[in-house]
Amino acid sequence: MKIIKVKKGQILQRNGDLNSKVYQVESGLLRSYSIDSKGKEHIYMFAPEGWIITDNVSSDVPADLFIDVLEDSVVIQRDKDEIIVTDTEKLIKRIGVLQKRIIMLMSATAIERYEHFISTYPDIVQRVPQKLIASYLGITPEALSAAKGSRARK
Amino acid sequence: MKIIKVKKGQILQRNGDLNSKVYQVESGLLRSYSIDSKGKEHIYMFAPEGWIITDNVSSDVPADLFIDVLEDSVVIQRDKDEIIVTDTEKLIKRIGVLQKRIIMLMSATAIERYEHFISTYPDIVQRVPQKLIASYLGITPEALSAAKGSRARK
DNA sequence: CAATTACATTAATGTACATTAAGAATTTCT
DNA sequence: AGAAATTCTTAATGTACATTAATGTAATTG
Secondary structure (H helix, E strand, O other): OEEEEEOOOOEEEOOOOEOOEEEEEEEEEEEEEEEOOOOOEEEEEEEEOOOEEEOOOOOOOEOOOEEEEEEEEEEEEEEHHHOOOOOHHHHHHHHHHHHHHHHHHHHOOHHHHHHHHHHHOHHHHHHOOHHHHHHHHOOOHHHHHHHHHHHHOO | OEEEEEOOOOEEEOOOOEOOEEEEEEEEEEEEEEEOOOOOEEEEEEEEOOOEEEOOOOOOOEOOOEEEEEEEEEEEEEEHHHOOOOOHHHHHHHHHHHHHHHHHHHHOOHHHHHHHHHHHOHHHHHHOOHHHHHHHHOOOHHHHHHHHHHHHOO
16 A cells, blocks of 8 residues: 555556556546557546546456546555455446446437536536547547537527 | 246336346346437346346436346346345456446447457357347447448458 | 248448548646 | 647548348247
8 A cells, every 4th residue: 555646647557567556546636548459548437536446357467448647646556455345335336337338328429428427527527628528428529529519509 | 035937028127117126147148228318229238147137226216227038037136235245356347347348339340349249248149139239239230230241251 | 830020131321420630729838 | 928739629521330221031929
């Protein structure tokens, strides 16, 4: 267990690393994302204060995700094996969030995804550039800009 | 706790129901799915023997998902509150699976998703019609048929 | 086992979003 | 504050997949 201060832009974990760490955000903002075969980034999650972020593949397998720092942050870094999860309640909640996200990705349009996002994470919207939100929603920044435009126009 | 025999086509849970149940599949095959605003089905998961299937929204909220029966099955039905999850390991694994699925939905083409599916769930492919696999992958049956065609042709 | 119903394939047309590119606005840095 | 870099917007063009529809094939059921 180690408390570390990290700076915006710093990369805590790279795709392919042995991923043995779990990060608990005390203050600031982290994100995890993947990079696909065409070099495009896809944000998997944002982690503001109070959140836990890690790569949920088993710890003996190379990481799928990158984890980096969006705002100067203080995080508690722990080894996966030194963690005993007591709060299964929280895990089940997270599964619920992922379930919603999957349904969303399969059925919702660009605008619908955006509206759902701002109502679910209003604070994040203020804190990160729009193109990162687009990346989380699974659309391009241009498409998001256009969607917002057509929404305002009515 | 109740052991029940269910027949193909039977619906165990509907969208909007108070969803207080968890189903453990002893034999057979269940699935969960949502229906979007345009009436389209989107399969969230398949649950063959040994799997647990439920709607992961909190039990005091109406269900997002339908759960129904794809093959005559024997399932153990439990109330959510009578369950104490001991195997957090399993929950974390499931989060890992959902993570992969989300990345997949955001970055992979129709064929890539299909290939990933058949290598991950080779048995399911044999047991359900292709249109259900398409629904799980987030594409139409027509698109899947076309993707398979162009793949074979090289 | 004939009749019905469900499923798969193919092809034509449509559409939401991607891509590319360029200029405007905002933020960051020295 | 001013320069540089990043981000946002707009518009033209492209593309993967959706939709619709028709035909063929396999699976169910009476």
